[in-house]
Amino acid sequence: MSDPKDLPAHLTGGNFLFSETKPELVFTPEDLSSDEREMASTAEKFMDKEVFPHLEALEHREDGVAMKAFRSAAQLGLLGLEVPEEYGGLGLGKVAAIGVAEQLSRLAGFGITCGAHSGIGTGPITYFGTEAQKRKYLPRLAPGELMAAYCLSEAGSGSDALGMKTKAVLNAARTHYVLNGAKMWITNAAWADVFVVFAKVDGEHVTAFIVEKAFPGVSTGREELKLGIKTSSTRRVILEDAQVPVENVLGEVGKGAYIAFNILNLGRFTLGAGTTGAAKDMLRAAVKYAGERQQFGKPIASFGLIQHKLGEMAARLYAIESALYRTASQMDQVKATGEMVWSIKAGYPRAIEEFALECSAVKVAGSEILTFVADEALQIHGGYGFTEEFSPARGTRDARINRIFEGTNEINRLFIPTNLLRRAAKGKLALMAAAMAAFADAQKEPAAEKTGDDLASAQLLLGRAKKAVLLLFGGAHQKFGDKLIHEQEVLAVLSDLVIEIFLGESAVLRALKIRGHSANAATHADLALTWVNDSVARMENRARDALAAMGSGEELRMQLGLARKLLRWTPLNTVAMRRRLAARLGAVGSYPALIAAK
């Protein structure tokens, strides 16, 4: 087990909290190559022509329709993007994958079918498989000849995944592991040929196995009746003395948890991309409807409260999209260093592990932004929105699951600060030193603010917000010590602040990067500043909750004063900004066109 080499600061996960990032160092959607755009465009056309025309049949799970669409998507190369070329894939990275995932997720049930296959289903073999396993499975998984699924949850172990009961016992001949148990809520269960199953060897050592449907003792339960993502198949996978050859152990016996959680990180990132794509589609529907629907003799898009909604939807999309691309490129860059980690395999696990915090952040933020955007799209449609005639009804149903799977948002919120604490303990991040420095800094009189440059002011504000969250970390640590991990409410506040800062900073850096390079830079500034302006208030509110739980009286008043000082911000005229955004959205028709260069 050799220690991986240190990475440059800007390629270190969580580092954004401790330093200022230069706009040139962040990757933004504006930096996409024409090839990457073309790939997303293929996915878009495919969805428009091969998937949405069969919406009814897909959502009613008519026989063979979803499989046909799945195979066509695979034939176009949409599902083998990240499989290395030598195993029949395209060997591309996360940046290229986002645009495709966004498109496929416009029909969430189909997106999850594809994502469960190519991400969490195929990913474990790509990143943790032996040469023989990769040769055997990947060339058939990449072109969709075989479908994959990921089996971790059980009836009694969802969030507590490692509390699984499924057991694996080596047979007397030492040729096969015999698996017994049932895996719950398995996406693709009805159709999958290959299951990546987690089970405890001798009831103790969590281990990953590649289980073929054709192996003796493998079956599936009845189809679950779900609230949304109805195109997808969700069933139990039942293992009754299932015979799994020893060569189908994935990674090593006892290393299953490492595989399970890294793959979940990967899934969380893809989910962030998928929710963003679904939300863009909802905004497109809302813009179209608001422009066509007449009330009081004019389109409802001309009313302030509708404009407010449209502008806000766009601003939130901008924030999550900026965070997604920033992280994707960091992961790709780490992968490109070729650094190894652990005794089991290659670059990506390190990239995934390195940016676990960011993956959780885009999962939480993406799913909650989609919830908001789908709901507002439905509201803009009024009574029609409550009918199946328009897409927001389905969009609202489909959005809901995203806050549950791939780790509930609650679990992810606990994960973010504990990940920071863990990395600090390992010496990867100087969390406590930074907290002390932040405390010393906060006592000093602040430097004079720049005026007339709102993006620069936003950047300064975010710098101070980082100090605020570090102070909060320090305070919480002082107050609760090692018991901090049991203070879930405080951890969630820390998490919310980290997410707000991460998205806000990504948005501001993106707007700064495009400034001076595009006639449309002002739109980018409006989007970033609308987010930051409202984000400050949210951050202050959350910080107050945590501070009040940690102290009282004079001490509390002092802490609150400090928080207020760090988060001071003169409100911007977001009414005007949202109106401008809504007007441009109406003129160009969609979010991608809104941000496109003039």
Add this chain to the structure above:
Amino acid sequence: MKILVPLKRVPDPDTKIRVKPDGSGIETDGVKFAVNPFDSIALEEALRLREKTGAAEIVVVTIGGEECGEQLRTGLAMGADRAILVKSAAALDSLAVAKVLAAVCQKEQPSFVIMGKQAIDDDSNQAGQMLAALLGLGQATFVSKLELTDGHQRARCSRETDAGIEHVAISLPAVFTADLRLNEPRYVSLPGIMKARKKPLEELSPEALGVSAASRTRVLKVERPAGRKAGVRVKSVDELIARLRTEAKVL
């Protein structure tokens, strides 16, 4: 066999078209561009002919700025072998386009040219016909079916005309223009996009080809079509006939 397929960069058919306030053209702000759909059909036909006959080199060509390289890459990603970009800053009218294409044909000596019957941006429907005339070649326009015969020396085509489907036989080389029903173009696959990166894209200029690319026509003004008046609902067939007689005056 060598097939030349001209491609034009046009606003994506799904994009929202807005006219510039001064009427000088359309807004390109926030507009996505694509290969002219009729040209995609032409390229698809070339690809299918190659798949059927086994051997053919397919060359895609366009005229315009650096940005038109994107559409050529799309053509390469669909399966064309190489691309030619004739660099020109000015917007060209149909005759100027035909002259440049004729010069490319002189250089490339293709077995035939197949292109869209018209571009969806200006709907001129002239470049193909003019190209055939300039080269002194036969032409089959609005083709909805194309078949090579006589050892690829001739072709049989179905042409869609107002009077019905016309069947013609034509000697090669010739110029074909593709109609909507000729085929359904394939998607650009992701492996195709990756392969396209490695295919050659040659840049030429009208000067290097020895042609003048000056337009003889000029767009004076672009304006939105007048909005359609709302329809009326009639209560009976009698009323309909009466109104067709008295108001619409078509009976």
